[in-house]
Amino acid sequence: MVGATVFSAAIVAAAQVVFATPVARPGYSLKDSHNVPRGWTKVARAPADHVLDLQIGLKQSNFDELEKQLYEVSDPASAKYGQHLSADEVEELVKPTKETSDLVHQWLGDHGIVPESYSAARDWITVSLPIGEIEKLLGTEYHVFEHKDGSKVARAPEWSLPNHLHAHIDTIQPTNSFFRARKQASQAFVDTGIFSDPSLKSLKQYPTNSDIGAVCNTSSVTPQCFETLYKTKGYKLRATSKNKVAFTNYLGEHPIRTDGELFLEKFRPEAVSVARTFPQLTLADGPGDEPLSGSESKEANLDFQAIAGINPKTPIISYSTGGSPPFIPSKSTPDNSNEPYLVWVNWLLAQKSIPQVISTSYADDEQTVPVSYARRVCQQFAQVGARGTSLLFASGDSGVGSYGDCVSNDGNNTDKFLPEFPPSCPYVTAVGATKNFEPEVVAYRPAFVGPDGVAHGNYTSGGGFSNIFDIPKYQKKEVTSYVKNLGGEYDGWYNKKGRAYPDIASQGLYFAYFWNGTEGVISGTSASTPLTSGILGLVNDALLASGKPSLGFLNPWLYSVGYKGLNDIIEGSAVGCGVDGFPAVKGWDPVTGLGTPDFPKLVKLAGGKL
Numbered sequence: 001m002v003g004a005t006v007f008s009a010a011i012v013a014a015a016q017v018v019f020a021t022p023v024a025r026p027g028y029s030l031k032d033s034h035n036v037p038r039g040w041t042k043v044a045r046a047p048a049d050h051v052l053d054l055q056i057g058l059k060q061s062n063f064d065e066l067e068k069q070l071y072e073v074s075d076p077a078s079a080k081y082g083q084h085l086s087a088d089e090v091e092e093l094v095k096p097t098k099e100t101s102d103l104v105h106q107w108l109g110d111h112g113i114v115p116e117s118y119s120a121a122r123d124w125i126t127v128s129l130p131i132g133e134i135e136k137l138l139g140t141e142y143h144v145f146e147h148k149d150g151s152k153v154a155r156a157p158e159w160s161l162p163n164h165l166h167a168h169i170d171t172i173q174p175t176n177s178f179f180r181a182r183k184q185a186s187q188a189f190v191d192t193g194i195f196s197d198p199s200l201k202s203l204k205q206y207p208t209n210s211d212i213g214a215v216c217n218t219s220s221v222t223p224q225c226f227e228t229l230y231k232t233k234g235y236k237l238r239a240t241s242k243n244k245v246a247f248t249n250y251l252g253e254h255p256i257r258t259d260g261e262l263f264l265e266k267f268r269p270e271a272v273s274v275a276r277t278f279p280q281l282t283l284a285d286g287p288g289d290e291p292l293s294g295s296e297s298k299e300a301n302l303d304f305q306a307i308a309g310i311n312p313k314t315p316i317i318s319y320s321t322g323g324s325p326p327f328i329p330s331k332s333t334p335d336n337s338n339e340p341y342l343v344w345v346n347w348l349l350a351q352k353s354i355p356q357v358i359s360t361s362y363a364d365d366e367q368t369v370p371v372s373y374a375r376r377v378c379q380q381f382a383q384v385g386a387r388g389t390s391l392l393f394a395s396g397d398s399g400v401g402s403y404g405d406c407v408s409n410d411g412n413n414t415d416k417f418l419p420e421f422p423p424s425c426p427y428v429t430a431v432g433a434t435k436n437f438e439p440e441v442v443a444y445r446p447a448f449v450g451p452d453g454v455a456h457g458n459y460t461s462g463g464g465f466s467n468i469f470d471i472p473k474y475q476k477k478e479v480t481s482y483v484k485n486l487g488g489e490y491d492g493w494y495n496k497k498g499r500a501y502p503d504i505a506s507q508g509l510y511f512a513y514f515w516n517g518t519e520g521v522i523s524g525t526s527a528s529t530p531l532t533s534g535i536l537g538l539v540n541d542a543l544l545a546s547g548k549p550s551l552g553f554l555n556p557w558l559y560s561v562g563y564k565g566l567n568d569i570i571e572g573s574a575v576g577c578g579v580d581g582f583p584a585v586k587g588w589d590p591v592t593g594l595g596t597p598d599f600p601k602l603v604k605l606a607g608g609k610l
């Protein structure tokens, strides 16, 4: 039950709002401000000589038309369904007007600033500048902020622009965004600690369907289980020369080839060479193709192995983008301070040919992102969708919100559920997690302490309603009806008019995987997202083999047609914030979306042949 008491600890612990000191400049006025999110503390003035790569987001000339065309090519009821746009067509719609471009260049030129680089559509300009100069340019002051996890960033919660530029610039970062990439696989084990997980005892260990029972084991779920459960087993690939599945890595993560080999030797011996040869691309000084160093890359290993386990023969691509903390105040070389999604998506949009499915298992609380910046990053994702690519994002591992953190960021510390971004962006497909087999239910694993004394946190499939993006047309009926049936429960804790997620789900508890040469298990919507991506890669194979276009941006199709090819999940809830959270119900729900894949049905509904 929702009660005032469950949040009291969080309110006491809430960080005070930090008010920045805007620096008055003639002809300037405040362009944007964002409260410093909980967990961050202002520690000092930022060093004036510290160099930032500043990204200037110019107003796009015709995003409304781009959005209209995105929906046309993604909606099976439209005559233009499947007629995805080329890179040039997308760029033509989003490039800034000549007036916008001229005014911004003139302003930069007046300050003696030469742009460092541009996005393909020239809707983003990057300039490299010391903080002292940025402060003059934006009439602001930068401070160093420290997160409770120890990482530091230089940020300016409020910034200004000359009045005549307000209508021509949407956002400039890094200024007031505290958005970071957070891994959604927090539950990694390489030991046998999980077998003491008390919740395993209550799982249905002995399914009734003998095919599934023979290969599915709740304490270590394998590719042989997934292919049986989701019925991809026996599918013969026919379009591997035209099809690709990719995944993104941040925070210094990159897949370790030797672990991938061990995984494939055990589960896909016919495809071991894939682990040795799949391309690992690096952007913005991201980590290269190296052996394991340190304790990271569990997430990257999981992403590669989840895709390769279900779909080893469709070419797989890995992108590792740098630009993450730590912030080093003494450093005077450019620091592209953790705005990694933007760096990655703008690089991707500059490629003429891009993979048909891309999986991302990183997100952050939506309220760490200024509205203006969330909108622009989301608009970049819309451009990827218009080109015929499905972007999948993990829905988060904390149900309706991480216990103890569930308050608003408006300075009032009101009790609130915590939606996550990018899954809250309406132009991407958010993936939730399930566990068990007959039936599958919401993935939920309460915190416990293993026999080795290691504490394992709460984990639940994430879901919720955006406070930034309005409910899109494609899900309006389902979401409105869900909210109505809640009968007022959790009123005031979420935005009934917001884009709701996830859209789809798949298994996400105790995946078998290899890391540092050892087999273990790992959980999270981080597992569900690459697994679902691998399955959609198989659906695309069937479509491309029949001369049809790829699925592209999925949601309009999923909510109108594709849902008939999904197994509805009706048990469990998005436990979090100290409450049970949104329940899974018949039809769509904000825990498992429309359900888990039934591959043969999805192929037929999409118009492909098995």
Ligand SMILES: *[C@@H]1O[C@H](CO)[C@@H](O)[C@H](O)[C@H]1NC(C)=O
Binding pocket: 217, 218, 219, 220
């Ligand atoms: C399930 O997997 C665990 C770990 O691999 C193993 O110890 C257990 O015996 C398996 N159970 C069954 C019924 O196969």
Ligand SMILES: *[C@@H]1O[C@H](CO)[C@@H](O)[C@H](O)[C@H]1NC(C)=O
Binding pocket: 293, 294, 295, 516, 517
């Ligand atoms: C990796 O495994 C080796 C033993 O095989 C161990 O010595 C090393 O500490 C492990 N590395 C990490 C980061 O756990």
Ligand SMILES: *[C@@H]1O[C@H](CO)[C@@H](O)[C@H](O)[C@H]1NC(C)=O
Binding pocket: 410, 411, 412
């Ligand atoms: C929250 O506080 C702000 C001032 O910081 C105030 O303007 C606003 O009305 C408050 N919002 C709510 C929902 O109470």
Ligand SMILES: *[C@@H]1O[C@H](CO)[C@@H](O)[C@H](O)[C@H]1NC(C)=O
Binding pocket: 403, 447, 456, 457, 458, 577, 578, 579
């Ligand atoms: C898990 O959630 C419960 C409330 O549902 C809370 O009491 C507990 O402290 C949480 N555990 C951890 C480790 O966060």
